[in-house]
Amino acid sequence: MKVGLYNYAVRAGLTRRGVLKGAASVGALSAMGGAANIAFTAPALAQDDLRAQILAIPGVGNGSPTDADYQKVGELCLGPTKANVAEGEFAGVELTFMGLNNQNLHNILFRGFLAPWEKYTGAKINWIDLAQADYNPRLQQAIATNTVDFDIVEMGAPFEGDTAGRGLLDEMPDWVKTQIQADDLVGYLQPPVGTWDGKSYRITIDGDCHTFSYRKDYFGEGSISGMKDAPTTWAQIAEYSKAVKGQKDPLTGNEAYGFLDPLKYQWGGFGFYFLGDRAAAYAKHPDDPAWLFDPDTMKPRVNNPAWVQAIQDVMDMVAAGVYPADQLNTDPNGTGFTQFLGGVGSSVCWWGDVGSNARTSDSSVVGDVVGFSINPGADKVYNSKTGAWEEKQNFAPNMAYLGWGIYVTSRVSGDEKKRKAAWSAAAHLGGKDISLWMAAYPSGFQPYRNSHFNYDEWAAAGYDKDFVADYLGSNADSYNHPNAAIEPRIPGIFQYYSVAEDELVKGINGQYGSAQETADAIAAAWEKITDQIGRENQVKLYKASLGL
């Protein structure tokens, strides 16, 4: 779970009664201990017991978990490992694990979780901890200079093209798929994500998507927007943003603003997702998995009428003067955390953090009036195959970034014992039960399994069920949407995004004549990158990433 969401649950959603109720149920289950094992013979019940037991460590509201807690959880979740690995089987094996240490999470948790695994199996793990800013260059350089010096790596799916596409990863053995219960993953994280050329490589430990966060006090009878319900399409977004211009914000009394686009998109490639939120609705046709490139030629679709419409929408909003004054220099971080949470503007598309921080951050003033839904849709969708617009409502939630996963590198492929050890360690981290704990406590990871959306389980652990259902529900709906817009896992994807951000900003600042010219400039830059990386190979990898 993201830290903010946890803090919210602890501070706002957690009632004293809830804690006692949760603690009592968990305590009762724990107290049964060995007796429970005898009494509950059904495996499902035993698993429920385990899940409740780990959710009680350290207990929601009992402060942040410590290394001792991670180790306890790791120990309790060793069952699947023990079923596949004999005690001491990996004695003498040394593995190197590269991952992040953001917010003292990620690798810091993994160390604790894997300590009992090391004790049981006899293997030893050496750690490479990296800050987020250092991670991409380190990984990219290791790949480019052929100096992969790690056996297990925590990595985002967008890098699968750079790694799996070059044969740097080891294929997941079947026993791992069974151990981690991969069929429990939410819809969009199912293959082809995590696979390459039909082979599986990834143990998913995280999910990501953009959702629509909005201010409920801007909508309803007598509201300043004049709209009864929150907007569900980009046309309605434009309409209400214009309607509230010049009015006063019902909460802060300052100027009222509608939707917030981070007009300084430049954010190392991550800012392009925000144009993607708009474009997906127009460009992601339900019958076509591709929406950024033509899969047969890698010809960019970013300058087709759908993307141009998305850029035009933003330009129209700029021309209408509906954004706050310095929006042209406001990046995504400022838009989400400073403006929206600070009461400037009334809706935004973002990852889960904004939603959770709305009620936990000290600087947030919108906690009581925030609502969530999937990203807005459009009243028409462009069909790239026919080259024509289709007049029908289309929703395509943007699965911005595909979450973190654990991968095993091909360094271990030649040594069966080491290979099994590496996959066993990775599978331990991606197990179904340990993942629930990571979803429920600060870990840096969002829920990503269908089993994570059993709100009763959360409520029993002491969480506020209404909040969990509202906030996580929007994530679940996005994850499992049949027309989710999923990004291609091709080499250099963030180069495409980064150059697009630059061109987009130039267009919005009037350096190109129109939205079409801006889109053409992005397309030209993308063509150049494709040629530089190698078109033929990109076509092959793009198709593979789409499962075509």
Add this chain to the structure above:
Amino acid sequence: MSEGDRLHVVTADNISPARRMAGHLMIWGSLGVLALVALAQAAQTWGGSDFGFRNWRPTLYAYLLFSVCLCWAQVMLKGETGKRILFVLPAALFVVSLTVFPLLFGVLIALSDWNLSAPDGRKFNGMANIVQMWNDPFYWNALENMVWYCLAILPEYVLAFGLALMLNADIRARKFFRVAFLLPLMLSPVAVSWMIGKSMLVIQPAGPVIRLAKWLGYPNPSFFSDPLTAKITIMLMDAWTFVPFMMIMILAGLQAIPKELQEAARVDGATGWRAFWEVTFPLMLPVSITALLIRLIFKLKLADVIINVTSGGPGGATDSVTSFIFREYRDRSNVGYGTLLAMVYLVIIVLVMTVLMKFADKALRPRT
């Protein structure tokens, strides 16, 4: 050996032909090993042969062997004089290893098509990157911005001189002001970006400068939306950080001027302005030029504030060459083109600094 040298020679060097031969053998033998290993590695890398090398370390080890042999052979060949050479030669080899090799490697990369995501790795592409640079309006835009940023040094200098004069005068709380004016220099430009650029000038509704501007009657103040305003704001933030640097150098220069000169000027009837223009300013010229040149070097590296606050925007209006290269290299992993831009910028800097130093040298030479 010359007559003069003999005075310092403790032992006479009677170098036998065999020892001389061994010395030559050491040099040429180790050089041969180095050449062979390097050629074999090159053949493996580019020629498709397989000698079982996993990395370039064997060439490095061969270079180290050659370096040791070269140093050793100096003594074998030249005796006492060789020992004297040993005081310098290792350092020279070290410098060559750390500057010349990387520079040559840098040139090779600059003439390559090397995108870190390209599965084929680096490909030599001759002059293609130079042609691309020539046709890249955004690189030229960044260079033009740099001209403006550098010109901003002149008003900074005037301001720094004024502040230095003030702090050199007998004013109240002089020590406090000296420390206070120095504080911005002690801050990292990244901290300035966040404290001033983001927190005070960008963030709404909390930014205090924005609030002040609103209170003063500007309805929608924004410092980075308009290209000119954004450029000036960046210049001001950079000046805020580095004016104290020039100020402290000038202040040190002012304090070194003998009081007698000022007094003599006053006795001769020079007014305040005249005394400054005819006496103080000319005397301060060497310090001023040094301060300006060092400031110019700092300015040419301007990147951190821009990267953090505007990312070069709006639309490239605030881009410096370094911030542009940063995006090209880091965000796009375009190593070849990024390196070429950096190399060209290095050449421009070297040329500009050489010309400026020549002028400075001329200006500072006493006129007789």
